[in-house]
Amino acid sequence: MGEFLDLIVFLVLMVVGYVAGRIAERRHYRSILEREKQMAGVLVFSNRFPPLSGAGGQALVAGSVVVSEDYFKRVVSSLQSVFGGRLRAYESLLDRARREAVLRMKQEASEQGARMIVNVKFQTFSIPGRNPRSYGAVEVMAYGTALTAR
Amino acid sequence: MQYSNPQIPEGINVSATHPLLDFLRLLGGIAVAAALVIGVAALLADKLARHLPFSAEERLAARFAGALPPPSPQSAYLQALADRIAAAQDLPEGMRVRLHFVDEPAINAFATLGGNIVVFRGLLDRMPSENALAMVIAHEVAHVKLRHPVTTLGRGLAIGVAVATLSAGAGGDIAGRTLGNGGLLTVLTFSRAQEREADARALGAVAALYGHVAGADRIFRLLGEEAARLPLDPPALLRTHPLDRERIDAIAAMAAANGWSLAGAVRPLPADLRGRPPAGGS
Numbered sequence: 001m002g003e004f005l006d007l008i009v010f011l012v013l014m015v016v017g018y019v020a021g022r023i024a025e026r027r028h029y030r031s032i033l034e035r036e037k038q039m040a041g042v043l044v045f046s047n048r049f050p051p052l053s054g055a056g057g058q059a060l061v062a063g064s065v066v067v068s069e070d071y072f073k074r075v076v077s078s079l080q081s082v083f084g085g086r087l088r089a090y091e092s093l094l095d096r097a098r099r100e101a102v103l104r105m106k107q108e109a110s111e112q113g114a115r116m117i118v119n120v121k122f123q124t125f126s127i128p129g130r131n132p133r134s135y136g137a138v139e140v141m142a143y144g145t146a147l148t149a150r
Numbered sequence: 151m152q153y154s155n156p157q158i159p160e161g162i163n164v165s166a167t168h169p170l171l172d173f174l175r176l177l178g179g180i181a182v183a184a185a186l187v188i189g190v191a192a193l194l195a196d197k198l199a200r201h202l203p204f205s206a207e208e209r210l211a212a213r214f215a216g217a218l219p220p221p222s223p224q225s226a227y228l229q230a231l232a233d234r235i236a237a238a239q240d241l242p243e244g245m246r247v248r249l250h251f252v253d254e255p256a257i258n259a260f261a262t263l264g265g266n267i268v269v270f271r272g273l274l275d276r277m278p279s280e281n282a283l284a285m286v287i288a289h290e291v292a293h294v295k296l297r298h299p300v301t302t303l304g305r306g307l308a309i310g311v312a313v314a315t316l317s318a319g320a321g322g323d324i325a326g327r328t329l330g331n332g333g334l335l336t337v338l339t340f341s342r343a344q345e346r347e348a349d350a351r352a353l354g355a356v357a358a359l360y361g362h363v364a365g366a367d368r369i370f371r372l373l374g375e376e377a378a379r380l381p382l383d384p385p386a387l388l389r390t391h392p393l394d395r396e397r398i399d400a401i402a403a404m405a406a407a408n409g410w411s412l413a414g415a416v417r418p419l420p421a422d423l424r425g426r427p428p429a430g431g432s
Contacts, residue, residue, distance in 0.1 A: 018169070033160075043155050076169065079176035082183075088165040088172050095163045116153075 017071030024070075025092060032099050039106040043116045050118050050147055059112055062143035063104025066127060067097040069136040077136075097140040098122065105142045114146035184313075191308040199304030200297040204245045204265070207300045211264025218266065224251040227423055228269055228287065231280065235288045238355040239295055247291055257376060261290035263299045274423065279416035281360055282368035288352035288359075289369075295351065298344045349397055353404050362414030367401045370394035 069077070073089040080087050101122070109117050123141045128134035219225075228249035236247055247265040255272040262268070267290045277283040293299065340348075356366050374394040405412050 022169075040155070043153055045153075072169070072173070076173045076176060079173070079180055083176070083179060086165060088167055089169060092164045 013071040014075060017073070017075075021070035021072055025096065028096050028100070032096065032103065035103050036099070039103060039110065041115060042106040042110050044102065044106070044120045044144065045116070045118045046120050048119045050116070050145075056147050056149045059109075059114070059146045059148055060143065061105050061108040061112070061114070061117060061146040062141060063101045063106070063108060064139060064141040065097045065100045065104065066137060066139045067093055067100075068127075069093060074136055094138070094140070097138065098142070101140045101142040105144065109144075109146035109148075112146055112148050114148045116147045117144040118147065120144035188309050188312045191312040192305045195304035195308035196301055199301045202297075202300055202304075204242075204297075207297075208264040210300075211262070211266055214263070218250050218268075219252050222251050222253075224269075224271075224274065224423060225249055227420060228267075231284060232267065232287050232291060234359060235284060235291050235355050238358040239288065239291055239351060241291070241295055245295065247294055249287070257372070259286050259290055261293040261299055263303065265294045267291070267294070274419075276372055277419060278368060279365045280419050281356065281365035281416045283419065284359060285352055285356050285363075285366040286369050288355040289348050291355070292348035292351035293340065293344070296344070296347060298340050298348070302340055302344075345397075346400065349400060350404060353401055353410070354408075357405075357408065357410040360414065360417070362411040363401070363405050364412060364414040365416045366405075367398045370398045370401070374398075 069090070073093065076089040077087050080089065102120075105117065105120075121143060123143070125139040125141075127137035127139060228251060232247050232249045241247070245265060247261075247267055250266060250268045251274070252268055252270045254270050255275075256270040257272040257276060258268075258270045259273050260268055267287065269287070273286065274283070277286070353363055353366055357363050371394070377394070402412065404410075
């Protein structure tokens with residue numbers, strides 16, 4: 001009986017995780033694509049020094065995202081970790097997180113009138129740390145130096 | 151100089167594989183691997199458990215001794231009968247059976263770890279003769295002799311450990327639960343092959359004891375009648391044992407093959423054995 005109940009709870013979590021995860025992902029990608037077009041005017045470079053010797057000011061800009069896996073992704077990735085190989089379940093999650101972080105950073109830069117961000121770097125941080133029984137969530141932060149017009 | 155950020159095509163960092171397809175593929179792989187591991191573990195346990203010394207099995211069973219009923223006049227009678235049957239079955243050195251009587255109406259008897267055999271009042275009440283009862287006890291003694299309880303426990307444990315290892319984290323205490331359930335408190339479920347084997351040995355013991363096998367199939371007829379009477383609530387013995395009709399036929403075939411007579415004078419049970427009239431009054 002206890003095992004049966006466990007199975008039901010597991011299946012419900014799987015379905016909820018899958019449906020919610022899919023809807024959130026589709027919605028998020030739509031928003032990402034739209035805002036990336038809007039923010040296309042703010043250029044990002046990984047170069048440490050500005051490509052243009054502008055006379056403007058500089059400002060540190062950052063965009064941070066915390067994103068969590070859903071239950072379905074968690075189960076799929078734990079199964080995948082048995083065999084190894086591409087963790088497809090997490091690829092879209094991290095792709096979304098990176099792009100969202102860049103978008104938020106660009107947003108901040110754009111609000112300061114910047115048209116360019118240089119020395120862009122990413123940093124990630126696992127929220128639950130190393131506890132394997134905890135939930136999986138990651139912070140992705142993008143930061144750089146915005147070159148503002150003066 | 152004009153700078154620009156190129157438009158990066160979609161789908162570079164993300165696989166197009168449908169997540170459900172991905173999931174099913176992984177599940178299939180895991181299922182195959184798990185079936186293999188569990189199958190091998192069960193097979194090994196099956197082969198190894200029967201080599202566990204009987205004294206070790208007795209020590210294991212001693213952990214559950216508190217759950218056994220106290221001695222009674224009925225258990226003394228059953229023990230005496232079982233000792234004769236055990237002698238007829240030629241139990242190996244150091245192996246002995248211990249009979250217990252449970253004053254409950256269930257039509258049931260079972261063998262479990264450490265040579266412990268439990269007989270319920272409901273079964274005793276419905277046995278028309280010593281010969282019929284001897285067949286039941288001989289069947290349980292055969293389970294003990296063939297090491298079926300410990301083999302079954304070993305298999306259950308091996309499967310439990312394999313499952314727990316495979317689903318590490320998800321079901322860490324499955325092995326503990328298997329040990330708890332598989333012990334003396336519940337009836338171990340033997341396989342059909344094990345039941346057939348025990349039937350054959352038991353019939354041989356009954357023939358050796360009485361010179362004929364009259365009444366030996368009584369238990370299976372009784373179970374068949376009970377199953378017909380209570381189709382929704384079959385007797386416990388029937389739930390774990392295969393088709394009684396098949397076993398009645400098997401007994402007749404074995405008797406014919408060995409030249410054991412199916413007719414003969416049956417010995418009555420002692421009059422004071424029955425505590426009270428059978429439930430249901432049939």
